[in-house]
Amino acid sequence: MLAPNLDFLWVIVAVVYGVPILFGSTIIIWASSVGAQSVARLALDRRLLAMSVGVLTGLLVFAGVFVAVFSSMHGTLLSLLPPTLLATMFGALTAFKASAKLNANLNHYKCKNCGARFRRQFVSDRCDRCAESADRSAPRRDRIATQQAIRHFAERYRELQNGDDSTT
Numbered sequence: 432m433l434a435p436n437l438d439f440l441w442v443i444v445a446v447v448y449g450v451p452i453l454f455g456s457t458i459i460i461w462a463s464s465v466g467a468q469s470v471a472r473l474a475l476d477r478r479l480l481a482m483s484v485g486v487l488t489g490l491l492v493f494a495g496v497f498v499a500v501f502s503s504m505h506g507t508l509l510s511l512l513p514p515t516l517l518a519t520m521f522g523a524l525t526a527f528k529a530s531a532k533l534n535a536n537l538n539h540y541k542c543k544n545c546g547a548r549f550r551r552q553f554v555s556d557r558c559d560r561c562a563e564s565a566d567r568s569a570p571r572r573d574r575i576a577t578q579q580a581i582r583h584f585a586e587r588y589r590e591l592q593n594g595d596d597s598t599t
């Protein structure tokens with residue numbers, strides 16, 4: 432008689448605590464995702480790292496605030512609301528700050544060309560200097576290709592002319 436009642440109670444407890452936890456963690460995950468791309472545009476792996484650190488710290492704060500506020504109140508169903516809201520607010524704020532801070536510190540890159548370390552607000556594999564010289568050398572490459580084509584054409588033209596000369 433007692434056992435089924437207890438099982439039923441556990442389901443209620445799970446639902447009652449599950450809702451605040453789901454609500455809080457959804458908002459904390461969202462806040463971390465926003466924070467993880469707040470300053471610089473990062474590559475996916477770095478963004479996920481910043482985001483997961485944000486989620487972890489956010490959930491820790493959530494749990495701490497929730498327990499602190501809830502234990503200071505008398506345990507009725509309604510008293511779940513203030514700790515949930517407070518814990519979500521502080522949790523999400525911490526999550527955002529943590530992931531935003533990481534975001535700002537994860538924008539270091541190593542230049543593929545010269546190996547220099549540099550910071551950039553978007554994903555990049557070349558430092559400013561190398562990117563600039565690459566820009567300058569691109570038109571130069573085009574110029575060389577054009578010159579080669581002209582030379583090739585001139586040679587063919589001369590050959591053709593010589594051929595014509597020899598027949599007449």
Ligand SMILES: [Zn+2]
Pocket residue numbers: 542543544545546547557558559560561562
């Ligand atoms: Zn470089």
